[in-house]
Amino acid sequence: MKKKGLLTLIVIGIVLLGWLGVRLLGRPAPQELVAHGLERLNGAASFRYSMTEHQWIDGKERTLTQIQGEKDGGNSHISGQLVGSNVDMILAGGAFYNQDPFSKKWVRFVNTPGAEKVFLAELDPLSSLQLKELGEVVLKGQEKLGGVPVWVCQLRPTVQDQVMEEFWQDFAYTLYIRKSDGMIVKAAIEAKSKAKSEVMHLTLQFADFGQKFKIQPPNV
Template sequence: MRRKIIFGGTVVLVLLLAAAGIFTFLRQPDPQQMVMLGLENISKADSFAYSLTQKQAVQGQERLLSMISGYKSGENIHLQGQLAGSEVEMIKIGEVLYNKDPFSKEWIKFDDISVAQRVFLVELDPLATLQLKEIGEVMPSGEEVVNGKKCRVYTLKPSIQNQMIERFWTDFEYKLFITKSTKTVSKAEVKAKNKETGEPMTIVLEFKEIGKKISIQPSENTR
């Protein structure tokens, strides 16, 4: 009798665990829809702080291509960091651009943004990395915590829209971290290969202060 009770209890426990597993699986959001929503929400965000680090391997040695941090508030932008070994800092207020000279440290004001400057700003736009033509198959990759917030993690191999990146790199693989509470991309890790050498490239992109009030003002020391 005792064996039957133990056996019956074990069967019930197994069934309960199986039911819990099925329930958890069914509760998971559709991966493709979640990725599309996460990308849409960050692209619509009126303001955020961000950091972007891009590295590539050259003859087996890892090299830093760019390390940029910045703020976006509406159409206004403030970014600074390293780009191809040079210091860069820019502030865009409406249609006025302020560029900090890396040698004199003075700010130079441009009342009319040139086509070249506009293209340059687009290339440095963190959202440009997240503009995808086709998402492709999306695979759930568990959960992680990013900046203290729980995120669902997804991996995908999309085709991308950024022509500047696509010109030199191929075989893109994205790992997106989407905050569970806001359904917004808070981090992205991108891997690709150089079209000529096949050596790897990585981009790590993080967003903070999404939707918060951010004030961007020009420097008083301008000419």
């Protein structure tokens, strides 16, 4: 009986070690996972996205940005709300267009680079994911996002975006990377204001990679 009990314990031990080995060996290297995910996302020809930004202002949490967008090559189209105002903007053919929320007429901006710079984060959500250094990357685990299995990685990088770098600090990123192909499908960004140490939360979600979007200049 003692030998049988000992044998049972040995078998259980082997099974547990095997399970632990699979768990450890099945986990990708966090740094490589994030680097590959960023490369894939930046290389996407087109995608649909959503952006939500919350900031703590005078002790109250406020939603400053809530938009939906499509990006196809150098063309972008966004609609939603910016700082409480309805917006509908198109960047197409090298020109920038904004729809007046009251008259519903489209206005073409001559100084396109200036307009692009002001609305860079909204028109090009990937600008918030241009990083100088990844810093330490931690693989927090895995979960399901909309029923899709994803890896969850956290990092504290240094950013390339000059506007973000000028006004914000202590960046903390949580990236959700699709297990099937290594594509980043969600990014949650947190930072503190340099002026008042108030917190900003920016959430980006991506979908419909490679789909063709009909983004054309509107009738002005």
